[in-house]
Amino acid sequence: MAAKDLFHDAVKQALLKEQWVITADPLKIKIERVKFEIDLAAEKILAADKAGRKIAVEIKSFLNSSVITDFHSALGQFLNYRLALHMSEPDRTLYLAIPVDTFESFFQERFTQEAVKLYQVKLVSYDPLQEVIVEWKE
Helix, strand or coil, X not given: CCCCCCCHHHHHHHHHHCCCEEEECCEEEEECCEXXXXXXXXXXXXXXXXXXXXXXXXXXXXXXXXXXXXXHHHHHHHHXXXXXXXXXXXXXXXXXXEEHXXXXXXXXXXXXXXXXXXXXXXXXXXXXXXXEEEEEEC
16 A cells, blocks of 8 residues: 555545545556555535536645655656546546645746646645645646
């Protein structure tokens, strides 16, 4: 089993506060002999949509000394996980969860914004101390 991110429980609590139901921790996917573990899966039933909304969340802390190295790793994981979800659970949307301070600094850089746009990365910024979601970025 993969190691949980340092802020795993904070993001889980933040999702619960927003009325998400955690359906997997982690979400395990297998495509033939390739196995994946996405940090969390959650669902929310919306009044107007009885089918509800299904998401998967890959949580990153961005605490290493090289934020670009963390970004390379996070982006590669995100792209692979999104493909695996497309193949196995196409109705589930993948989000990359990042700390709000990283979102407000590194993710405001032109390069990072272009990468997020080009690769269509859906983001959720979170406050690890308050255990809340700050913003959803589609």
